[in-house]
Amino acid sequence: MTRALRRCLPQILTLLALVALVSIFFPQFLAISFENGRLTGPVVDIVKRGAPVALLAIGMTLVIATRGIDLSVGTVMAISGAVAAWTLAAGWGVFPAVLLAIVAGLTCGLWNGCLVAYVGIQPIVATLILMTSGRGIAQLITEGRILTFSDPAFAWIGSGTVAGVPVPALLWLVTGIAVAFIMRRTALGLLVEAIGINRSASTVAGINARVLLIAVYAASGFCAALAGIVATADIRGADANNAGLWLELDAILAVVIGGNSLLGGRFSVAASILGALIIQTVDTGILLAGFPSEYNLVIKAGLVLVILLVQSPNLSQHWHWLRMEIRRQREPKPIGSRDTR
Amino acid sequence: MLLTIRDLSKSFPGTKALDSVDFDLAAGEVHALLGENGAGKSTLIKCLTGAYRRDEGDIRLDGEPISPGSTAEAQSLGIGTVYQEVNLLDNLTVAKNLTFGREPRRFGLIDGRAQRAEARRMLEGYGLDIDVGRDLGSYSVAIRQIVAIARAVELSGKILILDEPTASLDAAETRMLFDVVRGLRDRGLGIVFVSHFLDQVFELTDRVTVLRNGAKIVTEKTAELDRVALIRHMLGRELEEVEAEQGADHTRSEARRTVVDFKGYGRDGLVDPFDLTVREGEVIGLAGLLGSGRTETAELMFGIRAAQRGEAKVDGEPVSLTSPREAIAAGFGFAPEERKTDGIVADLSVRENIILALQARRGWAKPVPRAEQARLAETYIKRLDIRTSDAEKAVGELSGGNQQKVVLARWLAMNPRFLILDEPTRGVDVGAHAEILRLIGEITEGGMSVLVISSELDELVAASDRIIVVRDRAHVAELSGVEITSGAIVTAIAAPDAGKVA
Numbered sequence: 001m002t003r004a005l006r007r008c009l010p011q012i013l014t015l016l017a018l019v020a021l022v023s024i025f026f027p028q029f030l031a032i033s034f035e036n037g038r039l040t041g042p043v044v045d046i047v048k049r050g051a052p053v054a055l056l057a058i059g060m061t062l063v064i065a066t067r068g069i070d071l072s073v074g075t076v077m078a079i080s081g082a083v084a085a086w087t088l089a090a091g092w093g094v095f096p097a098v099l100l101a102i103v104a105g106l107t108c109g110l111w112n113g114c115l116v117a118y119v120g121i122q123p124i125v126a127t128l129i130l131m132t133s134g135r136g137i138a139q140l141i142t143e144g145r146i147l148t149f150s151d152p153a154f155a156w157i158g159s160g161t162v163a164g165v166p167v168p169a170l171l172w173l174v175t176g177i178a179v180a181f182i183m184r185r186t187a188l189g190l191l192v193e194a195i196g197i198n199r200s201a202s203t204v205a206g207i208n209a210r211v212l213l214i215a216v217y218a219a220s221g222f223c224a225a226l227a228g229i230v231a232t233a234d235i236r237g238a239d240a241n242n243a244g245l246w247l248e249l250d251a252i253l254a255v256v257i258g259g260n261s262l263l264g265g266r267f268s269v270a271a272s273i274l275g276a277l278i279i280q281t282v283d284t285g286i287l288l289a290g291f292p293s294e295y296n297l298v299i300k301a302g303l304v305l306v307i308l309l310v311q312s313p314n315l316s317q318h319w320h321w322l323r324m325e326i327r328r329q330r331e332p333k334p335i336g337s338r339d340t341r
Numbered sequence: 342m343l344l345t346i347r348d349l350s351k352s353f354p355g356t357k358a359l360d361s362v363d364f365d366l367a368a369g370e371v372h373a374l375l376g377e378n379g380a381g382k383s384t385l386i387k388c389l390t391g392a393y394r395r396d397e398g399d400i401r402l403d404g405e406p407i408s409p410g411s412t413a414e415a416q417s418l419g420i421g422t423v424y425q426e427v428n429l430l431d432n433l434t435v436a437k438n439l440t441f442g443r444e445p446r447r448f449g450l451i452d453g454r455a456q457r458a459e460a461r462r463m464l465e466g467y468g469l470d471i472d473v474g475r476d477l478g479s480y481s482v483a484i485r486q487i488v489a490i491a492r493a494v495e496l497s498g499k500i501l502i503l504d505e506p507t508a509s510l511d512a513a514e515t516r517m518l519f520d521v522v523r524g525l526r527d528r529g530l531g532i533v534f535v536s537h538f539l540d541q542v543f544e545l546t547d548r549v550t551v552l553r554n555g556a557k558i559v560t561e562k563t564a565e566l567d568r569v570a571l572i573r574h575m576l577g578r579e580l581e582e583v584e585a586e587q588g589a590d591h592t593r594s595e596a597r598r599t600v601v602d603f604k605g606y607g608r609d610g611l612v613d614p615f616d617l618t619v620r621e622g623e624v625i626g627l628a629g630l631l632g633s634g635r636t637e638t639a640e641l642m643f644g645i646r647a648a649q650r651g652e653a654k655v656d657g658e659p660v661s662l663t664s665p666r667e668a669i670a671a672g673f674g675f676a677p678e679e680r681k682t683d684g685i686v687a688d689l690s691v692r693e694n695i696i697l698a699l700q701a702r703r704g705w706a707k708p709v710p711r712a713e714q715a716r717l718a719e720t721y722i723k724r725l726d727i728r729t730s731d732a733e734k735a736v737g738e739l740s741g742g743n744q745q746k747v748v749l750a751r752w753l754a755m756n757p758r759f760l761i762l763d764e765p766t767r768g769v770d771v772g773a774h775a776e777i778l779r780l781i782g783e784i785t786e787g788g789m790s791v792l793v794i795s796s797e798l799d800e801l802v803a804a805s806d807r808i809i810v811v812r813d814r815a816h817v818a819e820l821s822g823v824e825i826t827s828g829a830i831v832t833a834i835a836a837p838d839a840g841k842v843a
Binding site: 089185186187188190191192200201202203206207208265266 | 370381529643645665666669675677682683684685686688689697698699703704705706707708709746751
């Protein structure tokens with residue numbers, strides 16, 4: 001446990017620093033109140049709004065650990081949302097809607113996984129195919145309209161609460177814990193890392209790399225389906241054109257801010273989720289701090305750059321050196337000795 | 342002295358890689374740098390070429406203190422390096438490689454004609470007659486090696502460091518390379534020669550410096566050193582141990598139970614169909630030149646490439662071997678030749694690498710318990726004498742020989758019935774070499790069957806009960822018992838029909 005904590009320490013510190021920074025501009029940032037049976041406040045807003053990216057980041061972490069990437073998750077969100085809305089519109093009820101949306105997400109993931117594992121297409125190209133074609137598929141399902149529905153039970157997934165906590169926040173929390181638990185309590189995590197670091201050697205050692213690759217893309221599709229359900233339930237309608245638009249890039253960014261290498265290998269799901277929360281904190285914080293909205297993207301880019309620079313392993317050596325240097329200068333020099341360097 | 346190094350020290354977390362090492366290099370000498378894996382040769386070289394910063398010590402070139410901070414700076418000071426894996430660009434022409442980064446220009450554009458002329462001038466005196474306009478990749482490793490040397494000499498010109506230059510060369514190519522090296526020595530360069538081949542050290546070098554565990558043991562004139570003394574310096578223990586490994590008796594394989602039986606096994610364009618019976622506790626040697634079909638035979642048996650014809654039987658039952666997983670299920674293990682690409686998983690720890698195959702066989706749902714993992718890692722680190730600060734260190738940070746031992750440990754932990762070792766001692770120092778041979782003896786005592794692929798005939802003769810000779814992608818001869826001599830193997834490799842067993 002302590003090792004997992006140490007792994008996430010840079011992300012936790014970054015998040016705390018951001019919270020402090022936003023609090024300077026918006027002192028009520030940490031205020032949480034309990035109204036009408038639900039918690040409200042900027043922080044609650046962040047954990048709720050951050051849900052889609054946090055969910056995507058969970059699946060994306062696994063894919064990136066195998067040295068892959070999944071560009072299609074934003075589109076898969078749209079497809080799943082469209083499937084869910086269509087099912088509700090057809091009057092089949094909530095459970096079939098959720099189930100079919102997840103099946104749609106898993107199918108998309110399996111498609112990606114087969115292209116990567118069996119056909120041998122590079123992940124970025126393989127998932128690009130679905131990324132571009134997927135919105136068309138979603139539009140076919142919604143017949144080009146924004147499919148709205150009024151099912152309070154389904155809407156609860158997007159805007160409801162349990163004991164005051166927003167359901168979307170619980171969803172990423174439960175999914176994240178479940179995935180991290182499965183990865184670390186079984187050997188899946190090790191095997192995924194092994195194929196990400198050296199697929200050839202892993203195959204020789206008897207690891208079934210193909211099945212694992214398909215599994216991680218399917219997991220990514222599953223997470224994208226959950227994100228799609230949340231997004232659709234939140235606005236009570238499926239918008240094939242805009243649901244999940246560009247979120248694949250936020251998800252990748254969350255994984256990177258989480259300190260996971262795009263070259264595969266060692267991964268931490270918790271750190272990626274923290275990365276997603278960092279992104280959402282930046283987004284919400286900029287709004288709360290009252291900057292004109294046209295500055296938002298530039299400020300976000302600047303903050304992300306700083307975060308990545310601070311976490312860069314190349315720079316950490318320089319930090320170390322700087323610390324040593326400062327310590328040396330503070331130390332009282334022995335009398336009569338001169339600095340030889 | 343051209344180069345003097347005094348009290349050079351370099352530490353890494355957990356280890357002292359170099360401990361007050363002294364080293365001298367005169368102009369016009371070839372100076373061998375020897376030592377086991379992890380002795381500190383690479384670290385010394387990297388301190389010289391600017392890849393590492395030294396912690397302490399003094400390096401002087403022509404009497405001037407130097408402190409190169411990068412390879413480029415080392416080059417401009419006069420220190421050039423050629424590595425075993427040639428670091429040139431195969432997809433560019435020889436001329437482009439030779440003039441890379443300082444192409445002759447005309448009106449701001451690269452002048453191809455001048456470039457080729459320059460390249461031809463640089464290659465003068467190396468005894469190469471090649472078309473500098475062709476891609477470097479179309480030439481043999483030896484020629485690429487020489488081109489790399491020519492480039493290094495041109496750019497630096499005082500000191501040339503050759504790091505295992507002959508590891509992938511055959512005898513004729515090695516001779517060609519040695520002629521080049523002698524020519525450079527006569528031109529007054531100081532040459533540092535790192536190699537595991539002691540024969541080559543005695544043939545080529547003027548002086549020898551031996552490192553062990555980061556410390557300098559001795560520097561002596563090669564002519565005044567005998568082989569036994571040299572190995573003793575390198576190992577720090579008596580040679581008898583090593584010698585005792587030689588001369589296994591070849592008479593024990595007759596009446597044993599058959600474990601694996603290949604009949605007419607082959608794949609078009611890879612290996613001609615062959616028959617091979619593997620008996621319990623037997624060591625089979627696979628001899629042949631590089632590219633003759635040795636590795637391909639192993640890949641076929643382990644299911645990395647699927648066979649198109651023939652059948653394999655384990656304990657008399659036909660088995661399908663179309664993937665490593667199936668081969669492992671049949672009780673096979675395979676330590677490949679390219680351990681960096683096909684063997685180790687560099688970023689994973691020693692412990693994780695050792696349990697990897699075991700875990701793959703158990704399936705993802707049944708993780709090997711942590712206590713069991715720790716016990717296995719502990720056991721094999723001790724049994725194979727893997728030099729690592731602890732079991733959680735990433736395998737990529739170990740030296741080559743220790744990486745090889747980790748791959749061996751991975752398979753021994755599986756307790757396979759048939760273990761295939763492709764060049765288990767390639768790039769491994771004398772000490773680890775002897776240990777690996779001893780290990781092969783030990784595991785076959787326990788009933789495991791081993792197939793060893795090796796370029797070193799002495800090693801095959803010493804370890805094998807039977808030897809299969811491969812030539813032109815076909816198994817051409819089988820030697821057993823008293824027939825096993827290096828001479829017989831060479832004859833079988835060389836002569837078209839001699840020694841053929843019908």
